[in-house]
Amino acid sequence: MSDKPQDRNIQRKVAVAACFGTFLEWYDFLTFATLATYFSILFFPPDDPVTALLASLGTFGVGMIVRPLGAALFGSLGDRYGRRTIFLVTIVLMGGATFCVGLLPTYAQIGIAAPILLLVLRMLQGLSVGGEIGGAAVYLTEHAPEGKRGVYTSVLQLMGPLGMLASTAQIVALQYFLSDADFREWGWRVPFLISIVLLAISIKSRLNLHESPVFTQLRARNGLSKTPLRECFTDRHTLGRMGLLFFCISAGGSLLFFSSQVYTTVFLKNVVKLDAATASALVMVATLVLFPLTIWCGWLSDRIGRRPVLLAGLALGCVAVLPVFHGLLAFGNPALERFNREVPVVLSGPSCQYDPFSGVRNDCERYQELFARLGVLHTRTEGELRVSIGEQAIDGYQPDAVQAALAAAGRPLAADPAAVNHAAIVGLLLVLVVALAAITGPQTATLAELFPARTRYSAVALPHNLSAGWIGGMSPFMVTWLSVRSGDALSGLWYPGGLLIMATVIGVLFLPEIRNRSLDT
Numbered sequence: 001m002s003d004k005p006q007d008r009n010i011q012r013k014v015a016v017a018a019c020f021g022t023f024l025e026w027y028d029f030l031t032f033a034t035l036a037t038y039f040s041i042l043f044f045p046p047d048d049p050v051t052a053l054l055a056s057l058g059t060f061g062v063g064m065i066v067r068p069l070g071a072a073l074f075g076s077l078g079d080r081y082g083r084r085t086i087f088l089v090t091i092v093l094m095g096g097a098t099f100c101v102g103l104l105p106t107y108a109q110i111g112i113a114a115p116i117l118l119l120v121l122r123m124l125q126g127l128s129v130g131g132e133i134g135g136a137a138v139y140l141t142e143h144a145p146e147g148k149r150g151v152y153t154s155v156l157q158l159m160g161p162l163g164m165l166a167s168t169a170q171i172v173a174l175q176y177f178l179s180d181a182d183f184r185e186w187g188w189r190v191p192f193l194i195s196i197v198l199l200a201i202s203i204k205s206r207l208n209l210h211e212s213p214v215f216t217q218l219r220a221r222n223g224l225s226k227t228p229l230r231e232c233f234t235d236r237h238t239l240g241r242m243g244l245l246f247f248c249i250s251a252g253g254s255l256l257f258f259s260s261q262v263y264t265t266v267f268l269k270n271v272v273k274l275d276a277a278t279a280s281a282l283v284m285v286a287t288l289v290l291f292p293l294t295i296w297c298g299w300l301s302d303r304i305g306r307r308p309v310l311l312a313g314l315a316l317g318c319v320a321v322l323p324v325f326h327g328l329l330a331f332g333n334p335a336l337e338r339f340n341r342e343v344p345v346v347l348s349g350p351s352c353q354y355d356p357f358s359g360v361r362n363d364c365e366r367y368q369e370l371f372a373r374l375g376v377l378h379t380r381t382e383g384e385l386r387v388s389i390g391e392q393a394i395d396g397y398q399p400d401a402v403q404a405a406l407a408a409a410g411r412p413l414a415a416d417p418a419a420v421n422h423a424a425i426v427g428l429l430l431v432l433v434v435a436l437a438a439i440t441g442p443q444t445a446t447l448a449e450l451f452p453a454r455t456r457y458s459a460v461a462l463p464h465n466l467s468a469g470w471i472g473g474m475s476p477f478m479v480t481w482l483s484v485r486s487g488d489a490l491s492g493l494w495y496p497g498g499l500l501i502m503a504t505v506i507g508v509l510f511l512p513e514i515r516n517r518s519l520d521t
Contacts, residue, residue, distance in 0.1 A: 010210065014143040015152065017205040018136045019159055021091045024198045025132045026163025028098035031191045032063070033172055037387060038188050042106045043114045045056050062119060063126030064473040070130025071461035072229060078131075078457035079228035082219075083139040083212045084459075085129060091206060094128035095199030098122045102192030133459030133468070134447065141448035142212040142519055147302060149516070153444035158291055161261060165287070167191065172416025214453050214519050226457040229462070238459055241450045244510055246463035246471075249446060252314045252503040254472025255496040259321055260432035261287060263479060267325060268425075271375045271489045272332035273414045282422065286429035290437055297441025306442045306449070307513040313438025318500035320435060322493050324428045329490075331424040333415040343409050345378040347371070347487070349385040354484065357432045363397035370399055371487065376406065378487040449514040452521060471499060 011216070070090075078086040097137055101121050107114040135306040136156060144152040172189050178187045210216075218224055224233050232238050261283070268279035301309040330337045349364030360366050371378055387394045389405045475496060483492035 009145055011152070012144060013205070014140060014209060015155060015441075017202070017209055017321075018087075018140040019155055020198075020205055021087070021202045022132060022136050022159040023163050023166075023196065024202050025090065025094050025129055025397035026160045027167050027198065028094055028192075028195055030164050031098070031167045031171070031195075032101070032122065034167055035188055035191075038184065039118065041184070043104070043118050043190070044107060063122050063129070066123050066132075066471040067130035067465040067469050068462060070127035071134060071465040072458070073127070074131025074135060075458035075461035076227075076229045078135055078138070078461075079225055079455055083135065083142070083457065084206070086135055087139055087209070088203070088206050089203050090128045090131040090135065091199065093124055094132065095195055095202065097124035097128070097190050098195045099199065100194075102189040112484055130461065130465045134464045135457055136458055137444045137447045137464075138457050139212055141445050142214040144445065147516060149445040149449070150297075150301035150306070150442045151295060151299040154295045154441045156444045157294055157440035160257070161287055161290060164261070170194075183257055184193050185329055211358065214456075217520060218453050221368045223454055225454040228458040230464070234458045235455075238451060238455060240510075242459055242463040244506065245447065245450065245460070246467045248314070248503045248506045248511060249310065249439070249443060250464045250467035251471045251506075252310075252317060252500060253436070253443055254468045255475060255500055255503075256313070256317045256432060256436040256439060258430065258472055258475040259317075259493075259496050260290075260436050263475070264328070264429060264432070267328060267489075268332060272329050273375070273412065274332055274420065275414070276415075278417075278420070282425050283429060285426050289430060290433045293433065293437040294441045295447060297437045298445070299441075301442030301445070301515065305512050305513050305515045306446045307507075307515075309438050309442050310446065310511065311504070311507050313435045314500060314504040316438065317432070317435035318497060318504050319338045320431045321497040321500060322386050322490070324431055325490055325493055327428045328425060331428070333412065333422040334419050335410070335416060339409070339411045340377045343390045343411070344388070345371075345376055345406075346381060347378050348383040348386040348388070350382065352380050354447065354483070366397060366399070367402070368484065368487070370402070372484045374403075374406075375489050376411070376487075377489065380487060446514065449517045453519060456519075 021167065033332070048163050074086050074090055077089075098121075104117055104121070105114055137153070140153050140156055141149055174187045174190055175183055232242060259344075264286075265279055265283045268274045268282065269276055272279075297309055297313075329340075347364070347367055349362075349367070351362055352362060352364040352368055354365035354368035354372070360369050367385075367387060370376075385396055387402050387405075390409050392409070394401050394405060447460045447464065448456060478495040479492035481492070482495055483489045486492075
């Protein structure tokens with residue numbers, strides 16, 4: 001596009017509409033995630049709380065599963081009928097489904113129909129997110145001024161953290177001002193019902209937009225694809241770049257987002273044993289730095305190229321993930337780090353195969369469950385049931401005696417506030433934030449620049465959503481599972497660490513430089 005005043009005005013409107021709509025998508029999506037534990041009580045049979053919680057979390061997971069289906073459906077429609085039309089459909093679908101969640105009767109009111117309706121609405125949310133994420137990147141990039149695509153489109157990547165912050169802040173405020181009974185009775189509905197106002201604003205902003213100039217020119221010269229999804233899979237060049245997007249760019253971004261924005265808070269609370277307020281505040285400081293840093297990395301990619309910035313982020317991420325989390329433990333709870341290093345904890349017993357997702361079957365697995373809950377680093381051997389803590393041995397299943405022995409050996413129950421090195425923790429968190437910004441800054445522009453115009457929406461949306469769901473979405477499960485199975489809370493981080501190494505190698509070998517590539521072809 002040219003850079004005339006009227007073009008700059010259109011570009012501003014497009015950026016606002018794309019970003020506000022994507023913010024709404026993430027706000028809606030993450031509000032559901034935050035309240036999933038409440039839904040286990042409200043929408044599922046009350047006789048088995050554990051099963052109800054798993055069912056509620058499973059309902060949230062369905063949204064991740066159907067995202068690729070939404071990407072395939074709306075991506076194909078976007079390549080055939082236009083970016084703007086699908087841009088409107090996805091936001092209406094998401095906002096409408098979210099508003100309806102706020103109106104749903106509970107299990108106590110309509111029985112089994114309640115979880116079924118919740119599942120249907122969750123699937124609609126997932127479908128719309130699959131169409132929105134990727135579509136917004138294509139639409140925004142196709143309106144971007146030449147030579148400034150990186151910085152212009154980088155703001156779209158900030159909408160996920162902003163949506164998370166807005167959703168979390170609203171729920172915390174409601175829980176602060178309402179009693180627990182009132183929140184459970186009607187307060188949980190407020191974030192969903194408020195989304196209708198956000199939806200109205202978003203629809204108004206998108207109705208004022210024009211079709212993408214790239215799509216308009218493509219349609220004018222009869223260059224549209226009749227079967228864009230099939231064309232993506234039959235064209236080896238496009239298919240290869242879809243694989244590059246899946247295994248490298250989107251995988252790296254989703255893994256680093258999980259590591260720096262999601263798991264850090266969990267780790268600081270549950271493993272380092274910081275109080276919840278301190279852990280959240282430290283992560284919040286690092287998150288605030290992410291906003292300007294992402295825009296700067298987008299600008300930098302306009303100057304030196306997408307490839308070096310992306311590869312720098314991947315390389316930093318793969319070498320930093322494990323050391324950063326080791327450092328968080330050392331600087332956040334020195335006494336616990338010293339205990340883990342100096343006092344061996346050994347669990348002996350037969351059939352110690354505890355799986356956090358299938359429950360316990362014997363006393364050895366009960367010990368494993370206890371250690372997982374307490375975050376106790378331990379090794380396992382075969383033999384009679386016994387726990388050795390340093391020089392002390394406890395035979396049989398005696399959980400109270402084991403916890404007393406751990407305390408006597410110097411294992412702290414919580415971090416000492418006076419010993420927490422806040423500056424060092426923020427510095428370590430910023431290492432992951434820098435890696436994330438280096439990927440997300442140029443990512444939006446890169447997604448569109450990788451593919452030809454006639455199949456761009458489909459080629460971007462499908463692998464990007466598959467990677468976010470299958471690789472990034474599996475991160476919480478895999479990190480938890482690996483940590484519990486090994487007896488070491490840090491070992492699960494080999495999942496994102498190993499995949500980031502893979503993404504870096506693939507990027508070095510195959511990632512092309514596509515800065516300022518023409519989007520019309």
